[in-house]
Amino acid sequence: MLELKNISYEVEDDHEILKNISLKIDKGFTAITGPNGSGKSTLAKIIAGIVKPTSGTIILDGEDITNLSITDRANKGISFAFQQPVRFKGLTVKDLITFAAGKDTSVSEACNILSEVGLCARDYIDREINASLSGGELKRIEIAIAIARGTKVSIFDEPEAGIDIWSFGSLIDVFESMHRKINGTIVVISHQEKLLKTADRIIVLADGKVSDDGPKDIIFDKWFCENSSVKCAKLENGGDR
Amino acid sequence: MDEITKKILKEVADLHEIPTGAYNIRKDGASIGRASSANINIVPKEDKSGIDIFIAPGTKNESVHIPVIISESGLKDVVYNDFYVGENADVLIVAGCGIHNCGDQESSHVGIHSFHLDKNAKVKYVEKHYGEADGRGTNVMDPTTNFDLKEGAYLEMETTQIKGIDSTNRITNGTLSDDATLIIHEKLLTHEEQYARTEFNVDLNGKNSSANVASRSVAKGKSKQEFVSCINGNAECSGHSECDAIIMDEAVVTAVPKLIASNVEASLIHEAAIGKIAGEQIIKLMTLGLSEQEAEEQIVNGFLK
16 A cells, blocks of 8 residues: 655745645555646655655555655556656667566567557567657557556556547557556546546545545546536635535 | 687677688788688788778678787787679678787777779678777777768668777768768767767768768767768768767767758758756666666667667
């Protein structure tokens, strides 16, 4: 289980991005949503160790990992898929899948992983992770790399960002498939209603605080089944319903 | 063949034994093995050190290996190798030089290679430079490569210097006729106090001739690199040069591009990028479980792959 205790994060001029957040995230598929600037991505990066919280504690399966490095957290079983996948000159899809798996990966193993995200291994295995790949391809490869790690906690930061309307459908398929095969904790940061619907639990962040938290059906109906202007107004008011 | 020779041959020419086909192995200033084939004739020069390699017109799927090994500390080896590649031939040429310097003196190799490609000849030329030292001796390599590409000729050069060369001044000159193509990929890594200068001069004289010169380099420690390229577009032609360098520690990288178009139909492009490893690249690999140092190594290895 992943537990966040009283996590706060301040930047210059005492501006608080996250305000005393406490959450317990168990096995299953959890979505974190909320308006831009609510602190979702910052929270995800704090879990992965990329951003250090100003205060608070992070517990993974009973162990305090607050002061562990990114590498140590990765080796404890936390994966993080970037909102903007990083490009590398020279490193190939197979290289990154091999790093992710922590062992040399055979072509057939890489093929299985890439097919999970709807990519044909033969076309992608030796491709450099550079500007020659489209945003949609990079996103799917980023997800495939997280799958290759097979860790107990996988965090996806806005997997839909930069995806065109045609690729979005297959992205939903990928997450629905992951949900069916789930064997650990998946946390998805998202604005997309279709993606949120694949979750078991939805946490709503607004103005750096947990505004709502509960089973998908209840939270989704409460926040997303009205017209968008009402929804935005509610979120902008810090979740005041 | 002793162990040092075997190791150097593996490093510079990927050879584990005497190659098949035509070859000339030069060690410490003299040939220690040579063979011609039915279509490729290797003849020692009479007026100076080196060989002439004659590749018959129409020769296909054959290779020539001409590695150089220097194991004598303090040796200054100068060699002239001329390749005459006949019409419509299609061959692989593997050169390269490795220095094992076990003393305190400077060992150097100056290889002057001239390629004369006849009409529609096609060559892949692979060249690797490598050095190792047990003592305080320095390893110097100053190769000059000249390409003369006749109508429709095609030459692709892969040149690599990854380890152990303290100083290099590499000069590559190309002259292209109609429809000729020259492609050069350079990979370079310098570290500690090493110095590497690369100079490319390409004359695109023929209609529809094209050149693509790309250099990827990593400069570590206090090493210094200089990339100088000059493409002259003298006809309806296309030229592209690219310098992409990762700079680390206290290294210095200089890129000096020069394009001269003297024909209105010449299309010439230069791209240069010098910068450190992006922090987000290191973070990404750390999220996969690599340490910061391992991430840096893998990024460099991939960049120079």
